[in-house]
Amino acid sequence: MLGFNYKKAVQALNYFAIKEGGGINKMKALKLIWLSDRLHLLKFGRPILNDAYYALNYGPVASNTKDLAESDNTFLAEEERKYRDCFLQSKSRADYESICEPDLKVFSKTDINVMEQVYAVFGNYDAYALSNESHKYPEWKKFEASLNSKEASRYKMNYEDFFKRADVGHNLFNIDPDILSMTKEIFLENSVINSL
Template sequence: MLRNKIHFDFRKENAIQAVMWFLSRHGYRLDQMKALKLMYLADKAHLAKYGRPIAGGSYYAMRYGPVCSELYDLFKDPSGIPFHLEDNFLKADECEYEEDCLSESDKEILSEINEKFGSKDPFSLSSYTHELPEYKNIWDENRKEGRKKIDYESIINDEEMKEIIVDDQSAWDF
């Protein structure tokens, strides 16, 4: 079995524009936890279908579910980005996201995730992500703090897709 071979760097601009995409569909105000869960689900779905996440980065199991560490850090220090955190809500001026930064497949998956999960409250999304195997298999429910790394290999359910990604990434190793 493949272990720790799959890695995707955090694509900051993609992450920012994907969050802006969600914000533009939620009145430019979105609960931080909900945004983190929607982005995780979007990355997971894009990875499964297209072999890469939208934002990428390092994923961790935390108390309220899976989180992209770099995105979470961005939310905590949003200097130089088009949204800000206020009382646990991401807020932005009513400006459009930069559509050219997102691929057609990115927008397709963001739409699908928003359609399926966009109306759910943050704690329902948290509960949903607690049932995902990649989270459930490593998180101890009695744990209240901290985090545990979620490997990309555990996020991808399709063995053939794992092989394709590993082969693709191996081609770039020198």
């Protein structure tokens, strides 16, 4: 598994903006990306973006992707900022819009298929409904008490927790246990290889 790919992150943000008619709320886009990363990880043993996830009050957030979604972010390298600015522009503090068709060549077929599946199930949710939905998943619930106690404003999440069963009202994440075991093994093996 390779590291974070900012081009894929920009194009995922762009993809979901286009799906919404050209513009989208940042929080909604980030939740759709988390759900896509989660589903791809469970089905294929790797997330789409391989971003660093943090649990915040409003749910899981892909940290580097969030930086790319914020037009006033000072953490971006010049190359990342220039690439982002070719495809996205800020509409308001909470929203951004696509200014160029997504470059889908950065994605695998499975990446695109999973993003389509996620949008088919969750595209009609608004940002706050997605935030509430995210609170049902074990990778976020693990930090719920700490977040509520205000011990810290965010906690680093572990991709291994994404493999835990979520009791939610749809079957998108109901993966055959044998496949889930295999994809988790693939993920863990790749994690070891990447740490060498």
